[in-house]
Amino acid sequence: MKKIINKSIAVVLILVILLACLPMVSEGARTNIKVAVNCNLPPFQFLDKDGNIIGLHIDIMNEIASKENLIIEYLAFNETSKALEALENGLVDVVLGITSKNDVIKGLRKTNDISSATLCMLVGNENVNKILYEEEQQKYSVAFELGTISFSQLSQLKNARNNLVMGNQKQLYEALVKKQVEAVIGVKESMLYMLENNPDYNSYTIVLNYFSTINYTALTRNNDLVLHNSLNRGISKLRASDTYEQLLDKWIINTEQEAAEEMRAKMLSYIAAFFIIALIVISIISYTNYQLKKVVAEKTKEISKRVQQLETESNLRERLIEFSPAGIMLLKKDGSVLMMNSIMRSLTGIDSIKNKKELNIYDLKIVGNIYKQVSCNNNTIERPVIIKYNNDSENLIFRCYCQSINDENDMVLMVEDITLEEKEKHEIFELRKNKALNRIIAGMAHEIKNPLMSINTFASLIRKQGKDKEFQEMFAQHVPKEVDRINRLINMLINYSRPVRSNKERVSVRELINDSIYFAQLSARKIKHINIKSNENIEAYIFVNRDQIKQAFINLILNSIQSIEEKIQNMGGSIVDDLVISVSSYRSDNKVYLEVYDEGCGIDESDIEKCLDPFFTTKATGLGMGLSLTKQFVEDNFGKIEIESRKNQYTIIRMIFEEDKD
The missing domain is CATH 1.10.287 (Helix Hairpins)
Structure with missing residues (x-):
């Protein structure tokens, strides 16, 4: 048993030694490699003006080559797909600048990340608001490079439509510049690099500074393990060294750092300016402090003098109010009396209100009656109101004003006895x-x-x-x-x-016109070729004597009828179209205009001013009193009359009154 174990251990050791030696042999054999580069990704990898392949990735590969004893030949490609096809067919050994998000093609292997970048959204200035304010539901078109973002990330842009997929960053940039799309999601470092060479740099804005992060790597074939390990080893060594940061600083525009440095410089200049200004201010304060002490003493004297002056003016105002020819009363909204002058006390029969508790205007005979008639408790009365009052068989006439003086609706009531006036x-x-x-x-x-x-x-x-x-x-x-x-x-x-009556009332302009037109139409019923029209009249009110103004309006319409009748006679009755009398009303600048237009004989320019005089007439049978009476009626009601005419064409007469908005 021990022999079998010993043999197994020996076999394993031999295999480990062989595997360890194999990379060294292979590494020593492979010194020349071909690297495919898609040159449409500045500043990472692109062609310079002379057609040389340069960029951050090229410098990184050159550093790796020097450390790993490699000789690199770079081959330029316009499309990544062509570069991958060359790698699969063995025409190149490495494809540089592949995004780590791309799915790996079977038979190929990714190296460690050689660089990273930020995706941003770049738009033309004219489309900034459309994209920033998505709640306005304005649709816009977006383009992006295939493999840089996923469609799930793209769905975060709610109003994006017509999404276009491009092959590289240059195509994205050109699509935006040529306005083929309204926005692009591209590599921020690449977009800024290309914008630096665009004279219209300020015509574009990054509206989304960070969309996501993207990493770049290189691809090798699966069976080329020695090269793959060599590249990973070189990448790891380089990224751990200061050389990598130097390469980044050489090629990548760090906008945040530039902005921070610019801000830092501004802050330093502001701080310096602040200290300088502070020193100046302190100097000025120190200088003026002494002067102020002298001025304070002078101002104190002036203030004391001013206080005395204000007291004198206050006493003068009180005396002016006290001895005013009109009765003046200050009262609260509920009618509680706060102050009265001598004339008002005389009207009320009260000598003083100092010892009168809870005196109310409604308890006062004459003034209380006047207050009710004026309706002061509702709002401010801007124009004088004339009140007639019978006091023990004596007819008195008062002119009254009422004015709110503060937010609490305290009122000032002024009553002036104008009986003698x-x-x-x-x-x-x-x-x-x-x-x-x-x-x-x-x-x-x-x-x-x-x-x-x-x-x-x-x-x-x-x-x-x-x-x-x-x-x-x-x-x-x-x-x-x-x-x-x-x-x-x-x-x-x-x-x-006839004496002018003073019984004025609030009169509807529309009713006044309708009544007058009815009377005029009856008068012109038997006359041919007269068309009396009433235009759309406003709903407005004027404060006048109804009978006087109605008679004045009728006089104007009758004058128009007579003028047209005379014109028809002068033309021998040969009238094709009816001659028009138009009655209308309108408002302008708080005034109400009542207008009568006719297509009669018209008035000579020299006679326009005379025609309002008594007994002036151009008619063979006229008396010359109609317009004179009309003028009197209008002026008695604080109105104004205007005449505009052209001989044998038309006449327009306007009565103008203040609009009554109460």
Whole structure:
């Protein structure tokens, strides 16, 4: 038994010695090897301008060759598949720069990793937002090199579509530059190297700095174990030495390190600048500290003087409020009175509120009534409100304002007794009215003279020709017309001289227009070739005397009807298309516009300003009071009237009022 064991041990020792000697013999025999290189992976392996194969992987292989006693001949290939085919057919001994993620072809073997790189996503600047903000659901196309990433990794890009597979990194870069795709997932070191030689370097952005890591290795044949071991041994020795780091620094652009160094330099410059500025500031502070002490004393005197001035101004404001001609009251939202001036105390009959606890405005007779009518407790009243109040058979008129003064809705109520002012205004108005009437009566005498002359002529002839049928027909035709003319003139005079009523209200513009158009359509029913239209009118409100503005609007429409009627007569009735009267309303800059447009005779430019004067008319039978009355009605309601016209073409008359938004 012992003999058998001894023999077995001897056989094993002999085999071990033979195997150990075999690599040495083979290694000594193989000194020349051929290495296939796909030259489309700068800076790892590529062709320079002279056609020489260079790069990180080439330098690594040269270092390994020097350590392992190898002589290398590099053969350039454009496609990895061709290089692998050459390796399988024995034309080359090694294929350099194969990604470790690639499946190994049967009969071939991978060496240890010779280098590693980072995959990133590179895009044109115009597509950065589309890719960064995926929630916007914008689809984009992506290209990548076969074997660098898996499709499961690609699925992480939710909005990627039309994914293209390329054969090498140069193809990826060219596809992006030629805009065949919107993004590429490529080797970061390779993309940066190629961008360095592109004048449009700044037109591209790395939006995903790290997608995954990729390792590069070399392939040998399975039966070439000696070469395989030699390469692995050389790779291990090289990666453990400083030479490997030197080769990396030579070929790989370390953007993070460059950015860090740049940032470090900036920080150092900022720190230096900070210290310099700090020294300057400290010097300035030291210098100004003494000056400030002197200034503080002066400012203290100024502040004391200012405090006294503020106290004086405060006392002055209090006195101005106290002796204001208008009654002023400060009160809370619930009506609790905080302060009153002398006029307000006089209105309320209260001498002082200092000893009055929980005084409320609703308990005060006159002012409480005014407060309710003004509705101050709802919001700020920006325009004055006129309140009429009967106090023991005495008619009083007050002008009231209300203003919110803070977030707690405390209010200031101002009440001014304008009874005497209104009486004086009424007297002045009547005086001006009488002056205007004197002018109107003078013009009226001339207007009445013509119809009276006609009537007088017929009256003087009635005895001589009273039985003449032709005379009777002329009498029956002309005398009533002249009487009607005098009657219309007198009615217009009465309307013009009638006192203006002050009963204003909130009026709907749409209702006002609809009522006026209905009246106008009745007036024009028997007239051919007139088309009265109402455009889409706004829903707005104005604060006016309803009857006055309605009458003014009707006057404008009737003027338009008469103007078109006159135009039809002047044209001898030869009208093809209807002439239009258009009524519309619109708002602009918080104002409401009521507009009447007609295609009548129009007005001469020289007559536009005169046509609003009493008794001015261009019509043979007109009285010249319609537009004058309209102007008076509009101005009495704080409005404005505008006229735009072109002779024989059109006329536009606008009434403009402030919009009532309450």
